[in-house]
Amino acid sequence: MSDLIQAITNPQTLLSIVVGVLVFFTLLTLLGSMTGGADLDKRMKAVSQRRDELKRRSRAAVGSSQGGLRQTDEGFKKRVVDRLDLSRLLEDPQVAEKMMQAGLRGPRPLTTFYFFRFATPFVFLTIAGLYLFFVNDFGLPVMSRVTGVMAAAVAGFYAPNIYLSNRISKRKTSIMQAFPDALDLMLICVEAGMSIEAAIQKVSQEIGGSSIDLAEELSLLAAELSYLPDRRTAYENLGKRTNHPGVKSVATAMTQAESYGTPLGAALRVMAKENRDLRLSAAEKKAAALPAKLTVPMILFFLPVLFIVILGPAIINIQDTFAK
Numbered sequence: 001m002s003d004l005i006q007a008i009t010n011p012q013t014l015l016s017i018v019v020g021v022l023v024f025f026t027l028l029t030l031l032g033s034m035t036g037g038a039d040l041d042k043r044m045k046a047v048s049q050r051r052d053e054l055k056r057r058s059r060a061a062v063g064s065s066q067g068g069l070r071q072t073d074e075g076f077k078k079r080v081v082d083r084l085d086l087s088r089l090l091e092d093p094q095v096a097e098k099m100m101q102a103g104l105r106g107p108r109p110l111t112t113f114y115f116f117r118f119a120t121p122f123v124f125l126t127i128a129g130l131y132l133f134f135v136n137d138f139g140l141p142v143m144s145r146v147t148g149v150m151a152a153a154v155a156g157f158y159a160p161n162i163y164l165s166n167r168i169s170k171r172k173t174s175i176m177q178a179f180p181d182a183l184d185l186m187l188i189c190v191e192a193g194m195s196i197e198a199a200i201q202k203v204s205q206e207i208g209g210s211s212i213d214l215a216e217e218l219s220l221l222a223a224e225l226s227y228l229p230d231r232r233t234a235y236e237n238l239g240k241r242t243n244h245p246g247v248k249s250v251a252t253a254m255t256q257a258e259s260y261g262t263p264l265g266a267a268l269r270v271m272a273k274e275n276r277d278l279r280l281s282a283a284e285k286k287a288a289a290l291p292a293k294l295t296v297p298m299i300l301f302f303l304p305v306l307f308i309v310i311l312g313p314a315i316i317n318i319q320d321t322f323a324k
Contacts, residue, residue, distance in 0.1 A: 100241045102167045103213060117160045124156030125149055168243075171213050175242055178211035180279055182218065183250065183272035191265050196254070197225050217241060231258060246275045 099109055132138075132145040140148070182203050189199035204218035217238060224234035235251035242248075253267040 097240065097243075098164055098168060101171070101243050102164055103171055103216065113160055113164070117157065120159050121153040121156035124159070125153040128152035172242065172244055174211045175214045175217065176244060176246065176275075176279060176282070178207055178214045179246065180272055180275040181210060182207045182214055183268055183275060187265060187268040187272060190268060196258075196264065197222055200225070231255075246271075246278050249274065 095113065096110065099105070099113070104110075128149045128151075132140070132148055137145060185203045185206055186199050189202055190196065194202065200218050201222040204215045204222060207218065208215035220241075221234055221238050224237060225231055228234050232255050235255045239248035239251040250268075250271045253271050254264065256262065257264045257267045
């Protein structure tokens with residue numbers, strides 16, 4: 001036993017053990033570097049599988065919220081539009097973009113728009129003609145009634161466009177009222193260490209109480225960032241769907257931040273401040289236009305009542321004086 005202890009504590013033996021351990025770890029390092037390609041392939045395969053899983057989840061989420069983006073339209077309106085070739089007869093190069101801005105996606109809303117743009121003039125013409133010629137002519141001559149019927153047909157032709165414009169305006173207002181708050185939430189998420197995709201998805205879930213339209217757009221942006229080959233296209237699509245300079249500037253800033261490696265948090269902070277200023281300026285603009293809008297109601301409703309209250313007692317006194 002003493003001989004074994006003496007052999008282990010021999011300096012030459014200890015030096016041999018240390019050299020053997022160092023040689024072992026050297027060989028292990030060399031073998032690890034030689035097999036690193038296989039390990040990298042495994043990791044990249046796992047990342048690819050995770051990306052595919054997120055892609056399927058994003059598509060399923062968007063499909064469930066929109067009833068499916070790839071809709072098919074085989075109904076009566078589609079047959080009428082195809083048989084009369086209304087898409088070429090009533091062709092509008094901006095109608096598809098307007099449909100996206102109104103939140104109407106897929107072929108079915110486009111078919112419905114063309115169908116009603118074709119059918120509404122005839123409906124308005126029929127209703128106006130039946131009313132003016134058979135119900136109540138208001139004592140108008142025949143030509144005046146014919147003019148009224150034609151005016152109703154023209155109004156029916158432009159009615160779908162007016163409805164679409166109003167829907168776009170209301171949707172844009174809803175988005176811009178909640179967009180600065182969404183940018184603040186996104187800034188908090190990014191500075192907390194979340195990726196931009198996770199931050200957008202989280203904000204889309206939180207901002208739904210303030211603006212359903214903005215939550216829908218952010219969910220669609222997160223889905224497009226997951227499966228589109230070019231991330232710049234996803235940001236550009238967001239700007240096209242909203243058609244607002246504030247959103248377009250944010251999309252451009254996020255694209256530049258990812259392209260040039262600038263801090264995304266700083267860009268979001270600046271964009272949030274600019275959009276808050278835009279929202280404040282829009283509110284100030286409405287407040288400044290309020291006196292001009294109140295002029296006509298005041299003339300029609302307030303001034304007559306004011307005249308009656310002021311002049312009424314004087315007129316009564318004058319009548320009493322003359323009566324005596």
